[in-house]
Amino acid sequence: MNITKALTIAGSDSSGGAGIQADLKTFQELGVYGMSALTAATAQNTLGVQAVFPLTPEAVGSQLDSIGADLTPDAVKTGMLYSAEIIAVTADRIARYGWSKLVIDPVMVAKGGAPLLKPDAVHTLIRDLLPLARIITPNLPEAEMLTGMKLLRAEDIREAARRIHAMGPELVIMKGGHASGAVARDLLYDGAAFTAFDGPRIHTVHTHGTGCTYSAAVTAGLASGLAVTEAVRVAKDFIQAAIENSLGIGAGHGPTNHFAYRLKAAKIGGDME
Numbered sequence: 487m488n489i490t491k492a493l494t495i496a497g498s499d500s501s502g503g504a505g506i507q508a509d510l511k512t513f514q515e516l517g518v519y520g521m522s523a524l525t526a527a528t529a530q531n532t533l534g535v536q537a538v539f540p541l542t543p544e545a546v547g548s549q550l551d552s553i554g555a556d557l558t559p560d561a562v563k564t565g566m567l568y569s570a571e572i573i574a575v576t577a578d579r580i581a582r583y584g585w586s587k588l589v590i591d592p593v594m595v596a597k598g599g600a601p602l603l604k605p606d607a608v609h610t611l612i613r614d615l616l617p618l619a620r621i622i623t624p625n626l627p628e629a630e631m632l633t634g635m636k637l638l639r640a641e642d643i644r645e646a647a648r649r650i651h652a653m654g655p656e657l658v659i660m661k662g663g664h665a666s667g668a669v670a671r672d673l674l675y676d677g678a679a680f681t682a683f684d685g686p687r688i689h690t691v692h693t694h695g696t697g698c699t700y701s702a703a704v705t706a707g708l709a710s711g712l713a714v715t716e717a718v719r720v721a722k723d724f725i726q727a728a729i730e731n732s733l734g735i736g737a738g739h740g741p742t743n744h745f746a747y748r749l750k751a752a753k754i755g756g757d758m759e
């Protein structure tokens with residue numbers, strides 16, 4: 487049997503909706519064997535992030551060496567990396583092992599406002615990691631941090647995509663979750679043209695882990711050999727189903743529903759809509 491394998495390099499979310507837990511659940515739902523290298527443990531629930539405990543850069547490098555010595559991931563994603571030192575060791579191992587199908591979710595701040603990347607690490611992210619990326623998936627605040635721009639109009643978003651593309655990634659997906667309007671539009675830029683991926687915006691507070699889940703689905707698609715536009719289409723459908731059928735657990739910003747896409751696919755003509 488030829489098993490497709492994907493690796494996530496990210497933080498743990500004890501509430502299970504974001505971080506490494508969201509990534510592994512998404513890989514599994516899409517039929518991809520999931521592996522993980524942990525960067526930090528967060529004490530977190532639907533109300534916020536109570537504490538962050540980063541691992542040492544040695545601990546991160548050691549996990550990546552164990553994977554590199556034995557298992558070749560078909561695609562890799564990064565999530566919460568926390569510090570410049572962890573970014574540096576992550577970039578070093580990705581280059582050393584030649585993991586070229588790399589999706590970077592430049593996680594910076596949790597939905598409740600807690601920092602998941604030290605401000606002084608943004609520069610290292612841009613210098614060391616972005617040039618290695620096949621795809622980067624910033625949300626609008628992250629794109630503002632990367633470019634120093636204020637993204638108010640559609641043309642600002644396109645200009646920010648061009649500037650982020652110039653930092654090295656082959657493709658940029660500007661996610662539209664933080665915008666307003668009836669449509670949640672994600673914009674893919676390949677250095678020449680823009681392609682929009684639209685879905686109806688759902689009015690809900692249960693969006694904990696949407697960015698992690700979405701980038702994990704893109705990674706699973708790339709690992710499986712899908713073309714980028716197909717992988718993004720699957721990811722958009724996956725996150726749309728996950729948000730539409732969110733679980734309603736916890737008193738705050740609850741997680742999305744990682745089962746919904748599979749259940750929808752299984753129920754042709756069913757009642758998940």
Ligand SMILES: Nc1ncnc2c1ncn2[C@@H]1O[C@H](COP(=O)(O)OP(=O)(O)O)[C@@H](O)[C@H]1O
Binds near residue numbers: 664670729
């Ligand atoms: N309320 C919503 N309704 C529909 N889609 C959404 C909603 N919020 C986010 N999304 C989608 O979820 C994905 C993650 O986007 P976003 O929320 O911007 O990322 P992040 O979690 O990194 O802040 C994108 O595909 C975006 O379009």
Ligand SMILES: Cc1ncc(COP(=O)(O)O)c(N)n1
Binds near residue numbers: 496505506565596693
């Ligand atoms: C460990 C960890 N990683 C990432 C996020 C971001 O989550 P979101 O996808 O909601 O921006 C998080 N809340 N916790």
